[in-house]
Amino acid sequence: MSRRFIIEPRGLAPWWLKLLIPIASVIAALIIGAFFLMLTGNDWAEVYTKMLDTAFGSGRGFAETLVSATPLILTGVAAAIAFRMLVWNIGGEGQLMFGAIVAAGVGVWLTESTPAFIAIIAVILAGAVGGAFWASLAAVPKVYLGTNEIITTLMLNFIALNLMNYLVFGSFSPWRDPESTQFPQGRPIIENAGVPEFFHRLDWGLFVAIVVAVIAWFVISKTRSGFEYRIVGDSFDTARYVGIKVPKKVLGTFLASGAAAGLAGSILVAGILGKMDPRSLDLGLGFTGIIVAALARLNPIAIIPVAILMGALNNAGPALQSIGVPSATVKILQGAILIFAVAGEFLISNRVRRPDRTPQDIEVEEEAKAA
């Protein structure tokens, strides 16, 4: 049987392809978005210009983009480190929210006189602990009972969301501002626990997020523990064979992933929100983190620029309403980016060639192209 193409798995994809696929995914998504906009009688060029202008056109706009990117770096790291080990933690949403709950709990419980240095660290770490705890509710059953984490993390998202809503909208808990009777709101955390801003609404949380991404990269690629982690990610069997305690490794990764997402929650609470505001914490930041991780191809350093791109989209969305275009345009773009990015993985892990050319021919060609 003659075939026009042969598809075969390949070992290592050339570096330019790994860069090209995410860029092509974004461009393809923009084309899909333009198609939707044209079909509904909108001027796609105007819409994209408006988005670009909102997100990057001014210092203030760029600051807002970075504000939006900050939690996405962390939820992106959360997804990336888990997915790399085939731990399907899709509970970033819930871990972020529970992190915010614990962080705000500490933030309102501390006395006003607590020194800022201690208060900020306590609140931010509380978020990481909360996120790790929420992840453990899925991680422990996975490791010790074999319970599928995809469904449990998913369900835990909705439990955390409703718990958060209950604490502010459904009860007079310490999380609710006692002075807000008509329109319930979160109780502000103590002033000293607020992360200081340095440029418009942009605060130091951005650097915490970047540091976390760099640490994740360093641990994974430069330490013994990270080396073991990569072995587990490539093959459970190999890892077991060389004596790595796989369950312990999986549990640790899962909890670290939850902690990163929880940190996103506490940085929001201690930063721009200043309280646990359920509406501002239920924006799909966990799921967007999965887009970030996929587009960054699970590389923690690449997550930083990709999160800024997604932050730009999130920041530009509401501005579109001023020109009569639904902000959901941004969601279409993000969904399409993820569809193309995941489809693009096919080209990275497989080579498509014509039968009359050998893999060696193609390698020579690819090297020539890269040079």
Add this chain to the structure above:
Amino acid sequence: MNDSVLMLTIVAAIGLGTPIVFATVGEILAERSGILNLGVQGMMLVGAVMGFWATFQTGSLWLGVLAAIIAGAALSVIHAFNSVTLRVSQIVSGLALTIFGTGVAIFIGRVGAIPLIGEPSRAVFKPILPDALADLPIVGPLIFGHDALVYLSWIVVAVASFYLFHTRPGLTVRAVGEDPASAEAAGINVSTVRYTHVMIGGALAGLGGAYFSLALVPSWQDNPMGAAGWIAIALVILASWRPWRALWVAYLFGAAGRVGFTLQTLGISIPASLLAMLPFVLAILAMLVLTSGKRARFLGAPAALGIPYFREER
């Protein structure tokens, strides 16, 4: 007797459960063929908006249903292509479908000369049998008082169950979900089976979505269905991949959605957010008890679920 709290709760449970029945049975068919599709929420929402749109344009409920089915199936093709042809991560692809579908639904509802948002539906599914039957004690509201789509959902459940467990093509689907390599050796085209069933799943999810916008909450909102698509994914497990069980668990969750209102009529008030948590807590508890480790296989989880199938080159 037909107005008793219990009866009213059961009837409401059937209504609230019906869209979830469609979506759950659809996901069962896809998963039985070995493909996990986390895009249910997106496919349902696209079905909901397209069904509403088509009925809004034409005044015809059945054209709305048709549009919803086509929209759900069309979206599911993306997932089938990603997971069957390209064999990339089904989990990420499904999530992408949900994000994309959610965006598309909100977008379509808010554009155009007359945006759909806030508009009431031009037609609504209503009970189809004569009042004389629907007023019979007990069996009236339980069996005779429903709209056409509820009866359709019963037919879908019966047909899906018969198909999966009593026909040759159904056996083929289960074989593909259990052991695609052996199925292929027996002359079955694994890709075709998987494409077909992912698309049937998408069509049923779209139909379930339309039940929200054309029957349960017949005016357009950004999201008329809460997290119904995610609940459907959980119910597949609670139903242990069997269509009849899907019907019962969907009604059980419909009842859970109603129980807050019922308690309120009895003078007990529980915060809405705590009640909204209930289905998800139950799903997790059930998973811990029922589906851990070896018991998952015992329940009937398809062995090849979520695992890409690489055909050996011949």
